[in-house]
Amino acid sequence: MMLGEESESADYWKACGDEALANGIKGVIMMGAHWDCLGDRIEVATNPSPGKSPVAYVHPSKYVNYKLVPELNSADRCISMLKDGGFNVGANPKFEWIHDTYLILIRMFPAGCPPTTIVSMNARFDPHFHLRVGSTLRPLRNEGYLFIGTGGAVHNLYRNVWAPMLKYRDNFAQETAPEGWALEFRQSVEDCMTQNRGPALRRAITRLMKHPQYRDAHATDDHFMSACFVAGAAGDWEDEQEEGGRLGAETWELTNMVS
Numbered sequence: 001m002m003l004g005e006e007s008e009s010a011d012y013w014k015a016c017g018d019e020a021l022a023n024g025i026k027g028v029i030m031m032g033a034h035w036d037c038l039g040d041r042i043e044v045a046t047n048p049s050p051g052k053s054p055v056a057y058v059h060p061s062k063y064v065n066y067k068l069v070p071e072l073n074s075a076d077r078c079i080s081m082l083k084d085g086g087f088n089v090g091a092n093p094k095f096e097w098i099h100d101t102y103l104i105l106i107r108m109f110p111a112g113c114p115p116t117t118i119v120s121m122n123a124r125f126d127p128h129f130h131l132r133v134g135s136t137l138r139p140l141r142n143e144g145y146l147f148i149g150t151g152g153a154v155h156n157l158y159r160n161v162w163a164p165m166l167k168y169r170d171n172f173a174q175e176t177a178p179e180g181w182a183l184e185f186r187q188s189v190e191d192c193m194t195q196n197r198g199p200a201l202r203r204a205i206t207r208l209m210k211h212p213q214y215r216d217a218h219a220t221d222d223h224f225m226s227a228c229f230v231a232g233a234a235g236d237w238e239d240e241q242e243e244g245g246r247l248g249a250e251t252w253e254l255t256n257m258v259s
């Protein structure tokens, strides 16, 4: 899969990691696409020595030896900030990290994992709820924490073309162009991120779930929530003055999926 192979996106993530280190980040606050909690609950990972859950189609040599560095102090801070924000939130001291987060960290920071805190999603997949998780934790950005959301712009496993992967382990084969609905939604994601700043970015990202092609692009909502989280963290009024969003890289795989 893309997270395990060399790709233009992987190179770009490395460049982003280098830039973050050059800016002296204190740590990383992260939401992925594979950990969600039931009811109205969210959790923050507090396992002091988390294992890694294995990942299909990626050779273990690409990740087994990478040492994960959870940051428990900032996990506690995230929990208390989220509690103060009215969330039903608690610690999860048993959580094992999943490839949606650790493979990105390996790509961004190959020389060593920065202190990292992972925040879960909520399984009701409400875009405004996840936006508010991001906006509640936003003050940590001012202290030097890097926020990362990992998911996908177009991510529908039911509509991918799996044959080249199953026959030849070739996830990047594009025997045909991506289908129209995938191109259409991908363009809207780019437009929303590059053409909006501040609260307009928050509105644009959450509104994407009403896009006519949304359900084709995301058969399940899990890979879209981190975009809402990041829009919450980066979409305040004061962010209107900041540089707009940029499409740094994109990689298509399995014909119809793009990240």
Ligand SMILES: [Fe+2]
Pocket (backbone or CB within 6 Å): 033, 034, 100, 223
């Ligand atoms: Fe995933």
